[in-house]
Amino acid sequence: MTEERAAVAVSDIRKSYGDLHAVDGVSFTVAEGEFFGILGPNGAGKTTTLEIIEGLRKPDSGDVRLLGENPWPRNSKLLPRIGVQLQASSFFEKLTAKEQLQTFGSLYGVSAATAASYLELVGLTDKANEQENKLSGGQRQRLSIACALVHDPDIVFLDEPTAALDPQARRNLWDVLREIQKRGKTIVYTTHYLDEAEILCDRVAIMDNGRILAMDPPAVLVRGLDAPTHVTLQKGALSLEDAEALPGVEETHENEVSLSISTRRPAEVLSTLAERGALDGLQVRTATLEDVFLNLTGREYRA
Known part of the structure; x- marks a missing residue:
């Protein structure tokens, strides 16, 4: 796969904070329509890598191409084509789930009816008129993902979307993520749940201490272990x-x-x-x- 055809192409990116090498020479590509996982424990460099790709953080060195464009400095051409769900989600106060989606959608010229339809995708139709602060943790995560998808982006970035969820809520969210990929979207997500990535991802990159230790489809990595x-x-x-x-x-x-x-x-x-x-x-x-x-x-x- 050439970099020109890749949804994401990352080449030798680095980011340090003093003596801490948060990202230390990371390279990979993600194909269009692929579900790509960046795995590793807390502090491995996953979130920093994602923020550099999204254009939220400038790398010290290296090159990033997102849908063929350089995301830094903030590239306005890319904004309608990417959806981002951060680790900590913020919503507008006192708005219902439906109103949250409609407000996010209006920023991209999406009609109120189309925006509200994303509640069905994430299984929140029955919570349309509930205020966001009355939703459970799992429901808030699903609403956050719906907000990232409301403008129909080509690629979706999800940073530990199942963190702090109970097992039932995690599995419900897996169904949402599978449905997103069925719609032809490219998904790049981070997690420290290795079992989850093994089920969901087409390919994974295992990170620790700012570096990629291995990268392949989960089954290939496991077979190569000869355990x-x-x-x-x-x-x-x-x-x-x-x-x-x-x-x-x-x-x-x-x-x-x-x-x-x-x-x-x-x-x-x-x-x-x-x-x-x-x-x-x-x-x-x-x-x-x-x-x-x-x-x-x-x-x-x-x-």
Whole structure:
């Protein structure tokens, strides 16, 4: 993919604050229609990278092309074509959800009826006449995304849109994000939830300490790790000695409630367990993006 055809093209951008290298030589491209995730723990440099791409912050060095344009200094040509949802959302006081959208839409010449229609996209039709301050955290996040989409931008930037949401609200928001991509939008988003990115993203860049450690589709990153599969059995389903003797087993561990087996030949192990009738309560855990992060950094993932 050439930079001319990319929705986003970032080349060796850097941003420092004193001795802190917040962004330290980051490069990547994002294709039109792609769902691209920038992942990493708090302080990894995700938000600063996004703000540089959006034209909210000037890089110390490097080059950014957003829809073929330079976003800095603030590029008025880009404003109608991008939607931005920041970590901290601000709304107009005392306006209802519908009025919030209509007000944002009016800034771009969007009709009141068209603006209000975005409530359906984010599942807030029944909250149209509720004041923003009476909405739940998840509902406010969805309203914030609707405001970023109300002028029908080509590319949407979302900075940790599911942060601080409960599991139910997070999964509801996943459906919204999938629907946005179905509409042909390019999505660039940051998160520190690796499990979420593994489900939603076409490609991910894993960041830490201002640098990209790895970048690829989630499944490719996980396959490249060559990590063992972990099979967990209820204690008593198989003795520790019998588990250690199974073909393909690399490591075993037993505690008060379960027996765990590590293997790189899961099909063989599972077939043998089935023959022995030891499948009751069985759980299988394959490698995840969190395992990739641990392998890259040598330490536990921290949110």
